[in-house]
Amino acid sequence: MIGWLDTILQGLMLGGLYALFATGLSLTFGVMRLVNIAHGDLSILAAYLALVIVQHFGVSPFLSLIAVVPLMAIIGYALQTFLLNDTLGDDILPPLLVTFGLSIVLQNGLMEVFSADSRGLSVGEVQTASLPLGGGIAVGVFPAITLAAAIVVLALMSWLFNSTSLGRALRATSDDQSTAQLMGIDNRRLYAVAMAIAMAVVAVAGVFLAIRTTFDPTSGPARLLYAFEAVIIGGLGSLWGTLAGGMVLGVAQTIGFALSPAWGIAVGHIAFLVVLLIRPNGLFPRTRDA
Amino acid sequence: MQEFVVSRSTRLSRWAGLVALAVVSCLIAMPWWGTRAEIGTTTSFLGIVAMAQMWNLLAGFGGLVSIGQQAYIGLGSYVAVMVALQGGLSIYLSLPLAGIVSAGAAWAISFLLFRLRGAYFAIGAWVVAELLRIVFANTASLGGGSGVSITSALTGIGRWQREAYALWIAIALGVGAVGLVYALLRSANGLAFGAVRDSEAAAESLGVSARRVKLTLYLIASAGCGMVGALMAISNLRVAPDSAFSVDWTAIMFFAVVIGGIGTIEGPILGAIVYLVLRQSLAQYGGWYLIVLGVSAVIVMRKAPRGLWGVLADRFDLRLFPIDHRVRPRERS
Amino acid sequence: MSLLEVNSLSAFYGDFQALFDVDFRAEAGRATAIIGANGAGKSTFLRAVAGFQSPPDEAIRFDGEAIGALKPSRVVGRGVALVPEGRRLFPSLSVEENLKIGGYCGRRGGWTLERVYGLFPVLQERRDAPATALSGGQQQMVAIGRALMGNPRLLMCDEISLGLAPIVIRDIYAALPAILSEGVALVIVEQDIGQALSVAEDVYCFQGGRVTLQGKASDLSRDAISAAYFGV
Numbered sequence: 085m086i087g088w089l090d091t092i093l094q095g096l097m098l099g100g101l102y103a104l105f106a107t108g109l110s111l112t113f114g115v116m117r118l119v120n121i122a123h124g125d126l127s128i129l130a131a132y133l134a135l136v137i138v139q140h141f142g143v144s145p146f147l148s149l150i151a152v153v154p155l156m157a158i159i160g161y162a163l164q165t166f167l168l169n170d171t172l173g174d175d176i177l178p179p180l181l182v183t184f185g186l187s188i189v190l191q192n193g194l195m196e197v198f199s200a201d202s203r204g205l206s207v208g209e210v211q212t213a214s215l216p217l218g219g220g221i222a223v224g225v226f227p228a229i230t231l232a233a234a235i236v237v238l239a240l241m242s243w244l245f246n247s248t249s250l251g252r253a254l255r256a257t258s259d260d261q262s263t264a265q266l267m268g269i270d271n272r273r274l275y276a277v278a279m280a281i282a283m284a285v286v287a288v289a290g291v292f293l294a295i296r297t298t299f300d301p302t303s304g305p306a307r308l309l310y311a312f313e314a315v316i317i318g319g320l321g322s323l324w325g326t327l328a329g330g331m332v333l334g335v336a337q338t339i340g341f342a343l344s345p346a347w348g349i350a351v352g353h354i355a356f357l358v359v360l361l362i363r364p365n366g367l368f369p370r371t372r373d374a
Numbered sequence: 375m376q377e378f379v380v381s382r383s384t385r386l387s388r389w390a391g392l393v394a395l396a397v398v399s400c401l402i403a404m405p406w407w408g409t410r411a412e413i414g415t416t417t418s419f420l421g422i423v424a425m426a427q428m429w430n431l432l433a434g435f436g437g438l439v440s441i442g443q444q445a446y447i448g449l450g451s452y453v454a455v456m457v458a459l460q461g462g463l464s465i466y467l468s469l470p471l472a473g474i475v476s477a478g479a480a481w482a483i484s485f486l487l488f489r490l491r492g493a494y495f496a497i498g499a500w501v502v503a504e505l506l507r508i509v510f511a512n513t514a515s516l517g518g519g520s521g522v523s524i525t526s527a528l529t530g531i532g533r534w535q536r537e538a539y540a541l542w543i544a545i546a547l548g549v550g551a552v553g554l555v556y557a558l559l560r561s562a563n564g565l566a567f568g569a570v571r572d573s574e575a576a577a578e579s580l581g582v583s584a585r586r587v588k589l590t591l592y593l594i595a596s597a598g599c600g601m602v603g604a605l606m607a608i609s610n611l612r613v614a615p616d617s618a619f620s621v622d623w624t625a626i627m628f629f630a631v632v633i634g635g636i637g638t639i640e641g642p643i644l645g646a647i648v649y650l651v652l653r654q655s656l657a658q659y660g661g662w663y664l665i666v667l668g669v670s671a672v673i674v675m676r677k678a679p680r681g682l683w684g685v686l687a688d689r690f691d692l693r694l695f696p697i698d699h700r701v702r703p704r705e706r707s
Numbered sequence: 708m709s710l711l712e713v714n715s716l717s718a719f720y721g722d723f724q725a726l727f728d729v730d731f732r733a734e735a736g737r738a739t740a741i742i743g744a745n746g747a748g749k750s751t752f753l754r755a756v757a758g759f760q761s762p763p764d765e766a767i768r769f770d771g772e773a774i775g776a777l778k779p780s781r782v783v784g785r786g787v788a789l790v791p792e793g794r795r796l797f798p799s800l801s802v803e804e805n806l807k808i809g810g811y812c813g814r815r816g817g818w819t820l821e822r823v824y825g826l827f828p829v830l831q832e833r834r835d836a837p838a839t840a841l842s843g844g845q846q847q848m849v850a851i852g853r854a855l856m857g858n859p860r861l862l863m864c865d866e867i868s869l870g871l872a873p874i875v876i877r878d879i880y881a882a883l884p885a886i887l888s889e890g891v892a893l894v895i896v897e898q899d900i901g902q903a904l905s906v907a908e909d910v911y912c913f914q915g916g917r918v919t920l921q922g923k924a925s926d927l928s929r930d931a932i933s934a935a936y937f938g939v
Contacts, residue, residue, distance in 0.1 A: 113493075176439060177433065177675075356501060
């Protein structure tokens with residue numbers, strides 16, 4: 085019994101990591117209907133950037149975020165401005181193709197630079213430390229930090245969207261980009277800002293992933309799939325639904341792993357398909373029509 | 375008064391038909407004149423043509439972009455394994471079976487995937503392929519994660535025959551895929567496909583069921599990929615889950631179709647040639663051919679969205695497989 | 708010199724030409740009506756001035772400067788606002804947020820939330836409601852208020868009475884003199900001739916993408932306007 089409780093708790097915390105991956109995907113889809121196939125690969129790029137910084141300056145991976153987050157934001161801004169803006173339109177094929185191409189270029193590029201070896205980032209004792217909660221249950225300190233980071237990021241996003249001028253502009257553009265232009269909103273620039281924010285969040289996700297587990301240049305697509313599953317399970321366009329979606333996926337995976345290590349990921353995929361079957365709009369669909 | 379004629383075939387298309395017939399005949403005779411390497415390359419070229427054509431049917435004519443067609447390549451490969459190793463039947467029987475099993479699986483999966491639209495359908499299909507990969511990787515009787523060799527199922531068949539059979543199957547699949555797409559698009563249904571791709575709402579209002587059209591295309595494309603999967607098993611003699619269900623298959627289809635020219639029959643053939651040439655000429659540089667391929671696809675999409683064939687066709691007014699009706703002033707005779 | 712000067716403006720949707728060499732003037736502090744049947748090119752004209760077409764830069768001059776080639780998001784910054792046909796409020800924004808986003812372009816001037824609420828008091832009561840939960844007339848008020856929040860010098864209103872009850876239309880039109888008194892140039896597109904002529908001093912009739920009649924409202928007879936409107 086306690087064993088199961090422990091498993092579920094771990095799954096909930098893993099859900100925090102998945103929510104970090106999912107937030108960026110959900111943001112770019114919400115604002116500009118762009119599904120970025122290279123989303124996962126960009127998070128792995130962030131992990132490698134952190135690796136280089138950690139090795140070069142001997143700093144903690146947490147500290148490397150100070151550089152990796154703005155770097156990824158700049159990459160996102162440039163990517164949207166020079167590559168992705170021109171692909172947006174009624175046809176879904178161009179953005180899919182371009183980001184799929186980008187994904188393959190990134191994977192093979194990282195392979196050329198860093199080889200196919202698995203890498204990891206270490207944060208020392210924090211990595212293995214755990215906090216006893218009493219009753220024989222303990223939570224890992226690092227997973228708890230991850231979940232806390234996810235909640236902070238989501239709270240920041242929620243504030244940004246609901247209480248700032250930029251957030252209003254993002255929502256307005258999501259509703260009706262043509263009328264938004266009449267308000268003086270330069271939609272192409274706004275898309276670049278949205279991608280920059282998405283990539284900043286993805287940078288956090290990538291670094292936390294790299295601390296939690298090892299990664300290699302081909303780790304990206306799996307991250308894209310988990311992020312996608314969390315978004316769909318949570319319900320499109322719902323910020324806190326994304327966290328719930330990540331947690332459902334995380335719990336499904338940890339229960340799967342507890343039953344049989346080889347089937348953990350599969351149970352996550354099955355949970356996604358089951359939600360798709362019984363609640364095609366996700367668990368927390370956005371009620372306000374937009 | 376000016377008179378007009380409506381025609382589909384062009385003089386060029388009739389010549390192209392004759393040339394194609396000659397080329398196919400040469401290919402059928404290839405085991406008697408080609409080297410082993412040439413036969414192998416031709417086999418994989420035709421396999422790529424077949425699957426690219428299937429992906430083209432799905433995305434270019436049905437508007438359904440999927441990143442999960444590797445699910446059916448893998449499924450078809452494993453059907454071949456099961457037929458040969460466990461069913462004890464001739465492995466060549468697995469070809470039609472792979473098609474049937476894939477179409478059946480696609481039908482079942484469509485109930486889930488067709489709830490997703492646009493780009494989400496594309497990624498959802500990928501999830502399904504991943505799930506299948508894990509299932510087969512954990513099935514010990516099929517070799518588990520490291521895969522299984524099917525050489526034992528082919529004992530008694532000489533190497534020359536084996537490679538010749540694989541080539542002929544590839545010819546049947548490649549030519550069959552081109553012919554099928556051509557026939558489908560020239561049929562009355564072809565107009566329905568175009569209508570659904572261009573505007574689902576408008577097609578529905580004319581009594582075309584968009585869902586049925588899409589499902590039909592999805593089943594055909596999946597059956598086609600299943601058969602190509604069986605061909606890959608037969609020609610590689612080995613099936614492993616990670617490569618059979620690899621997203622690289624869809625990447626190949628995607629790039630061959632887009633570089634060649636989406637929504638045309640000639641495009642994917644041209645794209646398959648470009649793909650193979652790139653792969654062969656950059657073979658010694660590891661993953662660089664994929665980088666070049668990815669970059670070229672992005673450039674093509676941005677500079678020439680109708681692909682290389684679109685550029686050629688516009689410049690020289692080429693139509694090898696005419697599927698549209700052309701109205702021309704009647705020539706005075 | 709007029710505030711807005713349009714010289715031989717043409718506009719296209721793909722191969723279809725929607726406007727043919729339109730000349731147009733609008734003066735500060737005056738209301739100009741554009742009338743014409745459906746498909747006459749009225750909305751296309753307003754959207755072209757707002758920046759949604761790319762005519763030669765010189766085709767549209769605003770306050771002496773060429774703005775034809777500017778993007779819509781830049782045109783607003785110069786002080787040209789459009790209240791689009793069908794209101795086009797942002798459904799995921801509240802009434803107040805819709806008004807606030809009208810000020811996104813950052814132009815300084817006399818219009819504030821308080822003054823918009825002063826002009827349309829009912830909006831203050833519904834400030835936190837989702838914009839699309841309001842009645843049609845109230846939504847139209849939000850749309851006009853949203854445009855005013857950008858402190859425009861030229862305000863273009865596309866069919867603001869469409870689909871509204873006469874009493875509601877009267878309320879909305881009652882707000883226009885206050886806007887004009889700020890020195891704003893007002894351009895009103897209407898299918899309803901009577902409504903347009905109630906405020907406008909200058910009139911343009913559009914038909915088939917061309918200006919078929921123009922002049923002072925007081926100089927034009929009803930018959931002349933009808934003839935230009937229906938092309939008879």
